[in-house]
Amino acid sequence: MIEQIEAVLRQLNIELYRITEQVQESVECFFIRKRLDLKRGTDLTDYAVTVFRAFEKETPQGKEKQLGSSVVNIYPGMAGEEIREALAQAYQAAALVCNAYYELNAGKREAFVPAGGSLAGQSLEETVRQMAEALYAPDTSSKVFINSAEIFAQRVVRRIVNSRGVDVSFETYSVSGEYVVQCVEPQDVETHHQFAYRDADTAALRKSVEEALAVTRARAEAKNPPKAGTYTILLSAEQMRIVLGYYMKRASTGLVYQKYSNYEIGTAAQGQDIQGDALTIYLKAKDPYSAEGIPMKDRLLLEEGTVRTLHGGSRFAYYLGVEPTGEYSCISVPTGSRTMEELKAGPYLHIVSFSDFQMDELTGHFAGEIRLAFLYDGKTVTPVTGGSVNGSILETQGHMTFSTERYQDERYEGPYAVRIEGVQVAGA
Amino acid sequence: MKVQESKFIQDTKPLLVRLLDRLLERYPYASVLAEDSRTRVYSVSRRNMSVGEGDLGTSRGFVAKVSDGKHYTEYSFNRISEETLDVVCARIGELAAASGQVLPEGLTESEYPVPEEEAAAFTGSTSYEIDPRELGDDAILAHLNAVKEKGLAVSDRLLDCRVRCEYQRYTKLFLSREKTMEQNVMWMDGMIAFGAARGEEIKSYYKTYSNLGGAEMLSRMDADVETAAGVTLELLESEPIPPGEYDCVCAPEVTGMIVHEAFGHGVEMDMFVKKRALAEQFVGEYVASELVTMHDGASAASEVASYFFDDEGTAAHDTVVIEKGVLKSGISDLQSALTLGTQPTGNGRRESFRRKAYTRMTNTFFEGGTDTVEEMIASIKYGFLLENPSSGMEDPKNWGIQAMVNIAREIRDGKLTGKIFSPIVLTGYVPDLLKSISMMSENVALSGSGMCGKGYKEWVKVSDGGPYIKAKVRLG
Incomplete structure (x- = not known):
């Protein structure tokens, strides 16, 4: 697709551009108490193209060099004519954007950087399972417990290409989510927590949940605000x-x-x-x-x-x-x-x-x-x-x-x- | 003029119908939502300009949802063709069968019934007066630049004036065994934001605009740019407020934030399912002053969150949440309604096809009253007129309020003194605040320039508002 976009850019005589390709897959699980409420998956490919246009603008101080830009999204399945129309419109818009001139970063084709770490060596489903296990391991009390949780395991491959030779690509794995802890005695309260890791850091998540349970237990004991001062x-x-x-x-x-x-x-x-x-x-x-x-x-x-x-x-x-x-x-x-x-x-x-x-x-x-x-x-x-x-x-x-x-x-x-x-x- | 349908959606529809048929052969429930949404964002300031498609709100793709009779599975994707139809069906099958792979020991799966659907075939479009695409980038940027220059001309003390606008035009197609629904919608919003320096501190003020429609909104931005510049300069003289509980008059945009953050999130019924909302225990009880009647619904007002059906194929509603102080009903998505045995209210919304549907607010507001703003100010011995909210956070479980407000104008002996306090943190207990409402102005104003998150993510377009209200509020 990047080659197709570059071919259209050449046809339109667009000399300055940047293309970002992002391929994302994910497995997502949504829990209420200790029950899986919904499971989701995504497979998404996106292209964002920024076109740049250098021009001169008349000012009271004389002619000033400008560099305008505009962003457009290109989707899989877009026909050639639709891509051409979108890029042409963006190029036209870039001519209206009067920003002082600057130069795009230059570079060269670099080797693909694969993700390291433990997440890269296993399926997204397995990542969700490991993190769900860690999340719920400290949840052993009927008085203070995880009310609900969301876990997102994701793999993203990003490639960035520009008209000054930059052509870099890299892979990331991540697991993120949020959970709500509820404590029902002596009063019914909750606290909200988030997590994000680039590794299968189950120990860190487990520790975080243990602390969250303790904080929520303490909140259930708190009744009054501090005095103003x-x-x-x-x-x-x-x-x-x-x-x-x-x-x-x-x-x-x-x-x-x-x-x-x-x-x-x-x-x-x-x-x-x-x-x-x-x-x-x-x-x-x-x-x-x-x-x-x-x-x-x-x-x-x-x-x-x-x-x-x-x-x-x-x-x-x-x-x-x-x-x-x-x-x-x-x-x-x-x-x-x-x-x-x-x-x-x-x-x-x-x-x-x-x-x-x-x-x-x-x-x-x-x-x-x-x-x-x-x-x-x-x-x-x-x-x-x-x-x-x-x-x-x-x-x-x-x-x-x-x-x-x-x-x-x-x-x-x-x-x-x-x-x-x-x-x-x-x-x- | 009516918003036109998406050619992409029309071209893809036959393939999506085949996908749905394939899924219905295998699953007792299946639906497909297709979305083609484009936003265009314009921004000008003293040293910066931009025009292009926005990140949020620009998307094209599909989400399929299936039930095996007990459990639900979703798959979001943006590649479909004759050649990939088998791959899409296979991936949905893999995900539906993946429970054993993702569930550790000790966790189980929720069970839901299959929704009973009534047959529906619908096509609808919202209206506009001026198509921003026809108006063109050049004319829109010229308009924003003129507003900016007018604002900056007010004073050399103004650091900057940023003027932006954005429109979204979307087509959504919902297909299920009984439903074929299509809608084409366009909204536009805008903002004028000033900054002025007080040493290292930058004081800021903004004014927002929105409509369900097109570029006809732009003409409203000219009218009060100079007033907004003046308020920014006033803020340079502001000071921190002495913490305390005060009689306050809340401007409609502050009322909107209270309606939305303090109460609206608490009646989202997916929170009832999780037992996370105190409101569930108060249905049928007084939760506010008898002056208060509150609505939410995509058909309750004509604003940026208006649509014909939600992302689960449920028709838009006008839900009366509070009627004369009594909590009557929550708002609901489809899956929550299946659990609770209630009717969905057309509030199942996704950030985009990429994300899960949750119960979300739409246009949320208090009805007006019979008082005038002048009467409300005159009734206060010592208190504040609150304006220009900046953010808020929900607390459905404990009905706490947090709202950040930019301006508190001092009222002494029934008159504005001209003194300003800023910034302000508004806190309190929701029923205490709502029950303290003692006066409401006649006119209702809604604003839809912002996005609403569920926690810290899942951003959707909403509007909120109401009349001026008088209430007791804790400020700090």
Whole structure:
């Protein structure tokens, strides 16, 4: 199909283009309690073609070179004339898109990169079976149990070809899903959890479920919200990716070029007065190539609070005069300076579950409704529920302290918890 | 003008009928849903422009669903031809027989009856005034650029003005033993978003637009771009709100978020099947003030989530969820209705043919009341007018609310003081909030610019709204 698309592009004299082919197969299972409710399979092949068009635009400052682009999807079974019409329309649209000129990434044909790991050596059905077994293994109580679950085992082969010689392809296997844990006593409550692995990490899933069962049991004991006020809070586990993901998003070339972020190489991202831990963050490459076919590798994002890399695709990197790196979705952070026991010195509110914890990369505000937190008032630890956190990383980032204990998921590896001083909590 | 059918679907239909016949020879129930959906997205800002097909909402393919009399299996695919028909049937057979391969020891399979179908043959199309394809990319981009320039001209303090619009045109064909249903639908939505810098912090504000129809929506975007720019500048003076419970007037878009997030998700009856929704225990009971009547349905309003039948071949409904404060009914997909012994309500929706169908909301809203906004503000000693919601999260099990709101305008002694607080987290217990509703304005406004997820995925187009409401709300 790629050859057919390229032939039509040549007929239309479209010189600049990128074609992405994605072949995906999956097996998906949906459970209610310990019963399989529905099983699904998918076999999908998709082609996305981006056509580019260089042209000049008259401006008060004279002629400016532009590069417009437009994306169109091509499907298996499309007739030649339909493909031609779709690409011609996209090429016409590209001439209307007045973006400053940039150069596409160049490359060459590279060897196919097969997936490694245990998932690659077995069927998707077997992957689902193993993960279902791990998921339900700790589910042994009639009071706290898995209410429902979804498991998706997937194999994807992606090939990226462009008009400047890039021709790369690679394979990934993954297993992901979500589950809801319910506890019926002393009150009927639930918590929601997600998982994603590139390996058949049944031990990690089993541990995650054990923790989820414990958290849900604690939530069933929690009755009241904390009193409204200003707290020292602890955030942990998956919330760490959301908090520290702020720095990854702020360092994207797209935000910087459009002036939504003031980051430059050398910017003191955490401010000048760091009283807590100075942050070092690495960008972790999860795939061998980016969406544009740029080879991906691990990179230093922040060093002791200072920006070392701006990351993104070829367009905004060209504008900013930095190396195109591709897009990242995972960060790695070195171990913090304090043990959990030390982070819990003095009164604190440890929020372990939110309805939907959010971090706004434009404003720096983080917020969420508390589903379960542990309040230590200096004497006793009490589970609480309700109320909300509303803070600003811009105001608190100089006073963050991280744990020596570690946590890892598909998009984050680093300290398990952070202690943040002076955060406003709405409660009773 | 009526939305035209997809040539691809028409050309493929004979093959799909043969596929269905082959499946019905083997299974007591089989259905095939075919989808040809195209979105086109336009965006302009100070330093960026784009036009092209969208990721979500652009798809072409098929999903077959079969039941062996007890268990359901689905297969999503996008290759079909005379040559591959055997392969598709064989793969469905493999999946249907795969339970032993995917189930570990100790887990079993749910059993469902085969749905009883009434014969239905239907073809329908929604209407539009201006076809965005005929209007053309050039004219649409020129319109968006003009709106952007008008907005940016308001003040040098504005960092950016991003103006976008999107339309989706889709054809869906549903085939089963008793049903042949086809629909052709088009909607369009748009947004104007401003940003303004306060040091490192970027304050933002947006205004949205939507309609079931075509590019006639674009003309509405001109009218209030300058007002939106002004509100963005006001936000530069905003400050955090002192946490507490306040008397509030909620603008229709905030009412919509409360309707959708706080209550709508809780009456999705696949949650009843899983025993995940508290609402199941409250059918027939007061859950809101007597002023409140709530609807959901693809035929309940003319908005972006309107259609003629859902992704399981059930006709669109107008479901009265709450009537004068009393919870009357949930909304349901087909499989949940089979379990619960109820009737499906036309709410079985898929993100696309690639995904499973769940119970999903459509157009969800409160009916209007008899008060005026001025009366509502005048009735408040100290409180806030809430505007511009940004996101929300459901909690059907425990009826918690989380909604992020961009603006709280201070009301003191019955008058707006001009002071703004931002950002705001709205929380509370759903029945407490709904029972506290004491006034409602006459006019109802729906907005359909957003997508709704089930948890953190399965995005579908929805609209929600209602009148201005006065209620007691916990803000932080």
